Amino acid sequence: MTFTSTEAASGALKSLEGRVAIVTGGSRGIGGAISTALAADGAIVAVVGMPADRERTDTLRASLNGSAKLVHFFEGNVAEYDACVAATNAVIERFGRIDILVNNAGITKDHTARKMTIDEWNAVLGVNLSGPFFMIKSVLDHMLERGYGRIVNISSVVGHMGNFGQANYAAAKAGLLGLTKTLALETARSGITVNAVAPGFTATEMVKLMPQAAIDGAKSRTPVDRLGEPSEIARVVRFLVDENSGFITGSTYDVNGGMYM
Numbered sequence: 738m739t740f741t742s743t744e745a746a747s748g749a750l751k752s753l754e755g756r757v758a759i760v761t762g763g764s765r766g767i768g769g770a771i772s773t774a775l776a777a778d779g780a781i782v783a784v785v786g787m788p789a790d791r792e793r794t795d796t797l798r799a800s801l802n803g804s805a806k807l808v809h810f811f812e813g814n815v816a817e818y819d820a821c822v823a824a825t826n827a828v829i830e831r832f833g834r835i836d837i838l839v840n841n842a843g844i845t846k847d848h849t850a851r852k853m854t855i856d857e858w859n860a861v862l863g864v865n866l867s868g869p870f871f872m873i874k875s876v877l878d879h880m881l882e883r884g885y886g887r888i889v890n891i892s893s894v895v896g897h898m899g900n901f902g903q904a905n906y907a908a909a910k911a912g913l914l915g916l917t918k919t920l921a922l923e924t925a926r927s928g929i930t931v932n933a934v935a936p937g938f939t940a941t942e943m944v945k946l947m948p949q950a951a952i953d954g955a956k957s958r959t960p961v962d963r964l965g966e967p968s969e970i971a972r973v974v975r976f977l978v979d980e981n982s983g984f985i986t987g988s989t990y991d992v993n994g995g996m997y998m
């Protein structure tokens with residue numbers, strides 16, 4: 738791929754044509770918007786997800802114009818290291834490379850700490866924190882060998898602020914920021930950037946699971962007075978995975994309507 742110096746100097750986003758991206762849980766919600774944005778700019782997108790994600794990836798694909806053929810499904814539970822290795826190997830086997838990894842898959846299992854079960858703690862830490870580490874570990878040697886990579890971890894405003902009833906989720910999302918900074922340091926000289934995006938409350942299935950009073954409370958604590966849209970998170974991810982964003986690493990981008998500054 739070659740690009741003109743004018744493009745680089747203007748700071749314009751480069752086409753993602755020829756790039757291969759993994760988006761975990763990339764068939765719906767924020768992940769679906771990220772898959773859509775990357776495919777729209779030419780990337781081949783490998784959605785890595787649970788079995789139910791296969792059908793939803795078909796639905797997502799059907800909604801895309803032009804870029805539908807760029808979106809593919811690979812089964813993989815990110816909480817299992819062997820499954821992450823198998824999925825990333827399958828992507829490399831099929832497309833020859835992985836340039837971009839977006840660790841988006843996440844779950845909630847809310848209870849106050851007193852009532853939270855150990856299973857609920859372990860499940861959320863397993864998907865939301867071990868998952869990104871397992872996926873990064875699975876692609877790292879490949880990216881280091883090629884001297885290029887763009888990794889984005891989807892954290893949360895809750896990782897900064899904490900949230901009533903979400904000890905497991907807040908701990909995982911805060912841990913992801915430490916993981917992001919450490920990986921950024923370890924890969925900075927190898928053409929790889931590692932950043933985090935910390936969304937505020939965003940209109941997806943995950944938020945619909947919350948009681949209405951909690952949704953209203955989140956809105957009222959958001960200065961722009963509304964929930965975010967998945968596409969508003971995706972456009973920041975698109976910016977971070979750009980080839981021209983090579984000087985940005987170890988950062989957290991807050992996209993939260995002013996909820997946390």
Ligand code: NAP
Pocket residue numbers: 761762763764765766767768785786787788789790813814815816840841842843844864891892893894935936937938939940941942943944
């Ligand atoms: P969502 O609609 O619930 O989607 C989450 C996706 O992750 C689903 O496709 C889900 O698939 C997948 N997933 C869950 N467990 C998985 C596993 N073990 N392996 C692979 N995939 C798995 O959630 P969302 O709201 O779009 O959230 C996306 C990310 O943004 C999450 O990391 C979330 O914590 C973060 N975030 C969301 C908000 C918000 O307000 N929505 C705010 C801040 C941060 P299945 O359903 O098939 O399991």
